[in-house]
Every structure is written in C-alpha cells, then in structure tokens.
Amino acid sequence: MEIKLKVFRYLPNNGNKPHYDTYIMQVNPTDRVLDVLEQVRADSDPSLAYRRSCAHGVCGSDAMRINGRNALACKVLVKDLGTNEITVEPILGLKVLRDLIVDMDPFFEHFKSVMPYFINNEPLPSDGKERLQSPEQRERFDDTTKCILCAACTTSCPSFWANEEYVGPAAIVNAHRFVYDSRDRAAAERLQILNDQMGVWRCRTVFNCTEACPRDIQVTQAIADVKKAINSGKLE
Amino acid sequence: MSSLKTTLSGYAGYRGREGHYSFLLHRITGLGTALFLTIHIIDTSWVYFAPNAYQFAIDLYRSTLFGIGEIFLVFSVLFHGVNGLRIAFFDLIAPKFWQIKKTRSSTRWTLAVTLVLWIPAAGIMIYNILHHNFGMFGG
Numbered sequence: 358m359e360i361k362l363k364v365f366r367y368l369p370n371n372g373n374k375p376h377y378d379t380y381i382m383q384v385n386p387t388d389r390v391l392d393v394l395e396q397v398r399a400d401s402d403p404s405l406a407y408r409r410s411c412a413h414g415v416c417g418s419d420a421m422r423i424n425g426r427n428a429l430a431c432k433v434l435v436k437d438l439g440t441n442e443i444t445v446e447p448i449l450g451l452k453v454l455r456d457l458i459v460d461m462d463p464f465f466e467h468f469k470s471v472m473p474y475f476i477n478n479e480p481l482p483s484d485g486k487e488r489l490q491s492p493e494q495r496e497r498f499d500d501t502t503k504c505i506l507c508a509a510c511t512t513s514c515p516s517f518w519a520n521e522e523y524v525g526p527a528a529i530v531n532a533h534r535f536v537y538d539s540r541d542r543a544a545a546e547r548l549q550i551l552n553d554q555m556g557v558w559r560c561r562t563v564f565n566c567t568e569a570c571p572r573d574i575q576v577t578q579a580i581a582d583v584k585k586a587i588n589s590g591k592l593e
Numbered sequence: 594m595s596s597l598k599t600t601l602s603g604y605a606g607y608r609g610r611e612g613h614y615s616f617l618l619h620r621i622t623g624l625g626t627a628l629f630l631t632i633h634i635i636d637t638s639w640v641y642f643a644p645n646a647y648q649f650a651i652d653l654y655r656s657t658l659f660g661i662g663e664i665f666l667v668f669s670v671l672f673h674g675v676n677g678l679r680i681a682f683f684d685l686i687a688p689k690f691w692q693i694k695k696t697r698s699s700t701r702w703t704l705a706v707t708l709v710l711w712i713p714a715a716g717i718m719i720y721n722i723l724h725h726n727f728g729m730f731g732g
C-alpha cells in the first residue's frame with residue numbers, strides 16, 4: 358500500500374527550524390511504524406534519528422507520537438492506524454534533542470526520586486534465605502511491575518506538559534510497585550515524597566496515561582491507590 | 594518550547610480518548626463558571642457601591658445575548674458538577690473503576706446525564722427569552 362509519512366525533523370545548532378519531512382512510500386499493511394522509519398533510513402534519509410533497540414516492545418526506547426497519540430513505534434501496525442497518512446512526532450513535554458529523540462533525563466530524575474528499589478534492612482529470615490511472600494501479596498503489585506520506562510504515559514499527561522516538575526505517572530507507577538510489596542519497608546517514605554503538590558496531587562485523572570501505556574498497566578488506578586493510601590494512612 | 598505552548602499544543606493536538614476530551618470540557622466549563630462568578634460578585638457589589646451601575650448590569654443580564662450565555666453557563670455548571678462527582682467517586686472511593694472500559698463509558702454517561710438535566714432547563718430559559726425579549730407566547 359502507498360502511504361504518506363510525515364516526520365518531525367529538528368537538528369539543533371544547524372540554523373534549521375523544526376519542520377516536517379514528507380515521504381511517499383510503498384509499505385506492507387502489516388509493517389510496523391518502526392519498520393516504516395527503518396525503511397526511510399535505508400532508502401531515503403539515513404540522517405533520520407530516533408531511538409530503538411529491541412524492536413519488540415520490551416526495551417521501551419521508541420515511544421513517540423503516532424498520529425497524535427503516544428505509542429511504541431515497534432508495536433503499532435500500519436493497517437491498525439486506519440489511514441494512509443501517518444504523522445510521527447517526538448513525545449511531548451521533554452526537550453527535543455534531534456528529530457524524534459528527546460532528553461529523557463528529567464523523566465529518569467523523577468523516576469529516581471521515588472526510590473524505585475527494594476528497601477528492607479531487617480535481618481534475613483532465620484534460614485538465611487528468601488523473604489517469602491504469598492501469591493496474593495505478590496498479585497497486589499503485579500500490574501505495576503510491568504513498566505518499561507518508555508515515558509509514553511508521562512508525556513501524554515497534560516499536568517506534565519504544563520509543569521516538568523510534576524513527578525509524572527511513570528514514577529508513581531514505580532513507587533506503587535514497591536509501596537505495595539509486602540517485603541519492602543520504605544512505603545511510608547515513598548508516600549511522603551508523593552504527598553506533594555508535584556506528587557500524586559497533580560494528577561487530574563485525565564486518563565491519557567492509561568490509554569497510552571503499551572504494557573496495559575492500569576496507571577490511573579495505581580495513582581488513585583497511592584492517593585488513597587496517603588489519605589487513609591492504610592495500604593489496602 | 595515553553596510549557597504554555599507545549600500545554601496548549603497538547604490540549605489541542607493530542608489525540609486522546611474520552612478522558613482527554615472530558616478533561617478539556619471540565620477545564621473550559623470550570624473556567625467559564627469561575628469567570629461568571631467573578632463578574633457576578635463584582636456587579637452584585639454595585640448594589641451598595643454604585644446603584645446606577647447595578648441597574649445597568651441588570652439590564653445587561655436581561656439582554657438576549659446574555660440570556661444565551663446563561664444557557665451555556667447552566668451547561669457548564671451541570672457538566673462540571675456531574676463530572677466532578679464521577680471523578681471524586683472513582684478517585685476517592687473506588688480506584689478499581691479506573692479501567693479503560695469503565696472510564697470511557699462513564700465519561701459518555703456523564704455527558705448524557707448532563708444533557709438530560711440541561712435540556713429542560715435550556716428549554717425554560719429559551720422560552721423566557723422569547724417571552725420577555727421578543728413578546729412571544731403572549732409576553
């Protein structure tokens with residue numbers, strides 16, 4: 358099939374302004390948007406820059422706005438877009454470094470700010486082995502273990518567009534993963550970090566994050582869980 | 594990009610689902626209501642501070658244009674209120690409702706409930722405008 362691909366282009370410090378390049382190309386309906394970008398690089402313009410690594414929805418490198426909506430380019434089939442015109446733009450709210458590549462540093466700073474690692478300084482159980490957990494306890498935070506840090510959620514959030522200081526859905530999801538882990542001991546500290554104007558309370562329940570998540574994480578629900586935990590002082 | 598520009602381009606350009614548009618409508622109706630309340634507080638204070646200006650304001654409220662604006666004001670208050678209740682219920686009481694299907698359908702329901710409440714009110718208001726300003730229905 359023939360498609361018209363419009364790609365956001367920007368190369369700083371080169372006197373050139375952000376603009377869009379258009380390519381008319383022949384592709385298979387079952388191609389993914391990532392394949393289409395690879396085809397541009399191979400056939401027409403090797404200078405087109407974007408991130409990708411695994412090409413299979415695992416590494417989270419290639420989140421971008423495809424026809425106005427955040428997604429992983431490696432998980433979107435051309436035929437599923439329902440149109441021959443495809444517009445690809447960088448995710449919104451982070452500084453564009455080049456073409457489709459944005460500066461992810463602020464995103465990862467927010468991630469780090471919630472202490473996204475296991476904390477438990479108590480002595481090991483008497484057998485010196487694992488800290489055990491029931492299947493139900495594990496199930497409680499299963500959903501939020503799935504995050505691949507692609508930033509599709511955070512950069513779909515109007516609160517984040519308006520204020521880069523907002524910790525963002527991805528960081529809250531990763532806090533949730535440890536807050537609800539029965540083996541972890543730093544839930545109170547994490548909740549305190551998130552009990553802030555730039556923490557969970559900046560969430561306006563717009564729901565773009567949940568719609569955008571390529572791993573189908575119930576992001577808004579996780580944020581609401583954390584809000585509820587802060588309000589009630591209880592982890593349910 | 595400044596954050597204002599990013600925000601506005603995101604508001605207008607992001608192709609979100611129901612949640613995105615419901616958020617935008619919530620913002621617009623909220624700002625509209627707040628603007629009206631501010632104006633209304635000021636003009637009501639004129640009763641005391643500037644009685645002549647108050648009379649002028651009242652005449653303005655009775656004008657057709659303002660009457661039409663008030664019909665939209667009622668929509669704004671109703672939508673903002675109903676949607677606010679939906680969000681408060683989901684967020685504070687039942688986070689498990691924040692699922693794609695439930696969110697999509699509940700935003701549609703919110704709009705439906707708003708319209709059911711609004712249409713009769715709008716009907717009465719349109720009747721009043723026609724009655725008082727255009728002499729219809731024996732006015």
Ligand code: FES
Pocket residue numbers: 408409410411412413414415416417418419429430431432
């Ligand atoms: S390239 Fe790894 S997630 Fe798409």
